[in-house]
Amino acid sequence: MKTCIYPGTFDPITNGHIDVVKRGLQVFDKVVLAVADNYEKKSSFSTEERVSMAKEALKNFKGKVEVVSFNGLLVNFMKKNNYSIILRGLRAMSDFESELQLALANKKLSPNIDTFFVMTDVKYFYLSSSLVKEFASLNADINDFVPKNIEKALKKHFCR
Numbered sequence: 001m002k003t004c005i006y007p008g009t010f011d012p013i014t015n016g017h018i019d020v021v022k023r024g025l026q027v028f029d030k031v032v033l034a035v036a037d038n039y040e041k042k043s044s045f046s047t048e049e050r051v052s053m054a055k056e057a058l059k060n061f062k063g064k065v066e067v068v069s070f071n072g073l074l075v076n077f078m079k080k081n082n083y084s085i086i087l088r089g090l091r092a093m094s095d096f097e098s099e100l101q102l103a104l105a106n107k108k109l110s111p112n113i114d115t116f117f118v119m120t121d122v123k124y125f126y127l128s129s130s131l132v133k134e135f136a137s138l139n140a141d142i143n144d145f146v147p148k149n150i151e152k153a154l155k156k157h158f159c160r
Contacts, residue, residue: 002027004085004116007034007074011043012150013054014132016124020089021058021065023118030064031087037071044133044157057147075110086115091125 004024010017010033017033024031033054037047045053047069054067070077078084086106088099096117103115120127132145136154143151 001029002085003030003032003083004028004087005032005034005074005078005083006087007036007070009036009038009041009043009129010050010054011041011045011129012050012132012146012153013057014124014127014129014146014150015144016089016091016120016127018057018147019121019124020087020118021061023089023120024087024116025061025064027116028085028087030066031061032083033058033065033067034074034077035067035069036074037069045153049153053150053153056149073109075106075113078113079110084112084114086113088115088117089120090117091120091127 006021006024008017021031021033035047035050035054043050051067051069058065058067074086086103088103090096090099099115099117106113106115127145132142133154135142135145137158142154146154
């Protein structure tokens with residue numbers, strides 16, 4: 001069974017992220033969505049909330065997608081769990097530059113780890129969690145950008 005790791009903060013998961021999962025499943029048998037517990041990034045949602053929201057958003061991929069959390073260095077998490085392939089989605093050229101840099105650094109740290117890149121669907125090319133949060137904070141309609149459970153969580157979060 002060929003498995004890949006799709007790491008990120010997923011604060012929150014968007015339809016663009018889900019598109020990357022779908023594309024990954026065209027090549028791999030299983031995608032492990034690894035929610036980073038990154039203390040340096042100020043997240044809107046706790047790690048536990050992001051894991052729970054992602055599980056709900058991905059529940060239709062029964063048995064093909066697993067959602068976990070990790071902290072620390074991704075390559076250490078991967079070594080510990082015997083994973084060797086990172087899945088990453090690309091949007092703009094700026095994504096490619098930063099993702100290539102990360103892929104090369106990960107390869108240097110752990111030569112057995114490879115990164116597999118997929119382009120996002122053009123309808124999600126501009127989409128980011130930051131943009132979704134900004135729109136949600138301004139009470140914009142975000143139902144085309146995120147699953148229903150995420151839309152509800154964002155409305156609750158910004159209506160405090």
